[in-house]
Amino acid sequence: MLKILRFLFAIITASFGLYALLSDDFRYAPLMLLFMGGTMLVMGIEEYKNNKKVSASCLVGACLFVFYTSFDTMLHW
Template sequence: MLKILRFLFAIITMAFALYGMLSDDFSYAPLMFLFLGGAMLVMGIEEYKNNKKVSASCLVGVCLLLFYTSFRAMLGI
């Protein structure tokens, strides 16, 4: 289940990134960061289940940073 969710988040992130690159419209960048953060969170959970605590905590830290950046950009602060 986690692999499917990670793959889904990665595909959505790449779609937003590709759209931004091809159209020079970066208004969807906060959504791209949100889905990238979701992918990082799923990868962190997978690493935690594999008893790789250091890399899991790094991935969750990056996830929190991406969520913070995404919400801050969406609110226009």
């Protein structure tokens, strides 16, 4: 289930990034960051399940930072 969720979030993130790159329209960047944070959160959960607690902590910390950035950008949208 986590692999499917990670793959889905990664595809959505890549789609928003590709759209922004090809059209020079960056108004969907906060959504791209939101899905990238979701990808990192799922990866952190997977690492925690594999008993790699240091890398899991780094991924969850980065996820929280990306979520904060995404929500802050959405508030000033």
